[in-house]
Amino acid sequence: MNKIDDISGTEYKYVGTRPVRPDGVDKVTGKAQFGADLYAPGMLFAKILRSPHAHARILSVNTDKAEALDGVKAVLTYADLELGDGGHDLEDDMNHVLENVMARGKALYDGHAVAAVAANSASIAKRALKLIDVEYEVLPHVTDIEKAIAPDAPIIHEDMYTQDMDPKPEKPSNVARRMEIGHGDIEAGFEKADFIFERRFRTEAAHQGYIEPHACLANYRSDGHAEIWCCTQGHFMVRSACAALLGMDLSKLRVTASEIGGGFGGKTTVFIEPVALALSRKCGRPVKLVMDRDEVFRASGPTPSSVIDVKIGANKEGVITAGFAELWFQGGAFPGSVIDLGAMCSFACYNLENVKAIGWDVVVNRPKSAAYRAPGAPMAAFAVESALDDLADRIGIDPIDFRLKNAAEEGTIASFGPKFRRIGLKETLEAAKASDHYNSQLGPNQGRGVASGFWFNFGGTTSASIKIELDGTAVVTVGTPDIGGSRASMCQMAAETLGIPYEDVRCIVADTSSLPYSATTEGSRTTHSSGMATVYAAQNAIGVMCSRAAMIWGIPEDAVDWKDGHARPSGANAGDFEPMSLAEIAKKAHETGGPIAGHCEFEAGKVGQSFGTHIADAEIDPETGFTKIVRYTVIQDAGRAIHPSYVEGQYQGGAVQGIGWALNEEYIYGEDGRLQNAGFLDYRMPVCSDVPMIETEIVEVPNTGHPFGVRGVGETPIAPPLGAIGNALSHAIGRRMDTIPMSPPRVLEAVNGG
């Protein structure tokens, strides 16, 4: 079934089709090996002792009794981890990663690791934790942004002064940094406005909610070489971080990425891997360490919570004259929340003459935040898309028309600087307006909301290799863990390039010693970057095969072309030879110069920005405040959908994560600074009966920077839902909703006029 590209006219055999993924059978039969599924001879089980206090000085840690327990092989404290010369390729401050992995001097949040034990069984390790005597001096804590930035707030880091301030502050603060982006003159823009919307929005912290807890198996050998098996989005990142935290040589550590049971950004850093490795180094045995679910909630990396003040002005013709946002994100106990990304995403969908966003990076006594799917974008879009909805109502213009009138397009200067190349936001808005959903009737107590969203899409360091087997098949090797079917799309792109059947290509994710560096699976970069590397590696192999055919035919190399999986003589002097298939060339490899392979190592650029528009219908129960999403549609520009089923899957999964965040999910801290809902029962993620089918429409405005037009699709689907559902609920209730999650008590309060 051939698919014709209606923009460039290219015909594809495999790109754009829906084959079964290569890892599929293992995953439906229970054979796939995830992080916790590997066992090693002589393996020990490890557990981590965690602080019960939100903020406390650690006066002493006595491990004598734990070490004396029968079956205990190693006990670890911060003294066993010391920063070496490594981790330079990582963006995080390694001192902070070190301190987050194991508290040094102070416990900074409920759940902060304080010590760890490796023992013959998990039950012995758990008993040993109870024998570790930690003396704490409990300190005043703060877990809330507005309290953390108040003048009398307890200071978490005595040596932290707000950066990038003029003049430089004289007193330490919980605000790590200020940033600002924008262009034009917003005051002049507001002068021209006929309507101005101004309001404060708040969003609570959410967790990525991957079903697989963090898990690893570390084995440190007596010759100083070591191996880690773990579930991660980036095993090269794990290698860099662990080598740095243990003071090891990078080359002595080999990390293998297991199958990964979800990540959504939450597995882009290390939590337990350095602990397991240090325990293994201490006792010379393989050590397995798996987080419990409550540890995942308390001590991995949830999102920031946020406070966002937004002010937008528009004239009566529906043109936005100025946009301003001031954002505060708490990133947990360490600097480095995704405030920059949040500020940059705020107005990315719109072509604004006057725009400014100011961001503040705030620390509180909560776990260090990590990325979560389009990090920063959902909160920013909630505030801005709510503002646009309100303005459209007041101007008396359809909310999609209002967005179309102001939408970013090719040539728009983004608020964060660059000029957009060809993008597909307007196409998604037009598709939304024409959709059956948008033109359908609403029932009683129902409201409809629309919102758009943006994500940058990442490129970065990437490697791939492809080898041609003697039997005429190919194996692609990439360095980006497959989190949602990317091996299938690599096989499709390789099959398309080589001209052999999809079934004749397999793809594996190689360990850190078997392939040059590859950046983490994050930022929707994998199908784009590893896909490009796969195509270039395949073209490289085709070059080799053409030269082998030339050798067999006795003609010059440049007289051979490659088409449809065959080498063909081309040009006037090439001679008359039957085309030679990949299988025929492969079979003769050992007679014509040895194995045939291609590879590619490069910095992937030319990312294609991604935009989407969502439509949500919400129905409220005015007596209980319960909200049901009755219809939901995702429309997004994929650039090119290599495997449309997995593109739809990203749209649907992102939308449902957004529905959960919009309506229920939140980190709830008590007065004592401890997390109150560290489990799936109380941190309520959507279940199957909570949601309808999620309708999808894939718009394809190809990214001209990618051989097949790929933009990357994973992040954008979670940017619009908070705004779309907030707008739907605001219409259903008749009052503007401004706090996420819009849980039943908040909805009920709004219904009752609170």
Add this chain to the structure above:
Amino acid sequence: MSNIHVSATVNGDAVEFLCEPDESLLDSLRDRLALTGSKEGCGTGDCGACSVVLDGRLVCSCLVLGAEADGRTIETIEGVADGDDLHPLQQKFLDHAALQCGICTPGFLVAAKALLERNPDPDETEIRYWLAGNLCRCTGYDKIVRAVMDAAEEMRQ
């Protein structure tokens, strides 16, 4: 505390193992019998990734003690396919792309199989409520529900 000796039937095979008195059936299956297809997502019965069928009843194996399995019959994900022949549910999950990361997939398949054995013609709402004990964070459930409906239709023919 000494370990407890357990004899049980797992996927049709007679098995014996020793387990700790407070060890979950899930840990026994994984750590004693090397049946790692059942997953621990929460350990508190909230996610369903450890779903198995115990004497014909769908349970979370993290909420059952290994010692309780003595003399009983257990079916896990490893027993769903007939040799190389996939169960229609397994094939439909592949055809519909009803899995992304795949960690929840064994639990969904065990639970969906138990549903179709009880009710060969469930409507969408029945499927959604039966599977409400299984968390999936990747797919938004859409393709899972479609795969189950499609498998049910095929199995009825």
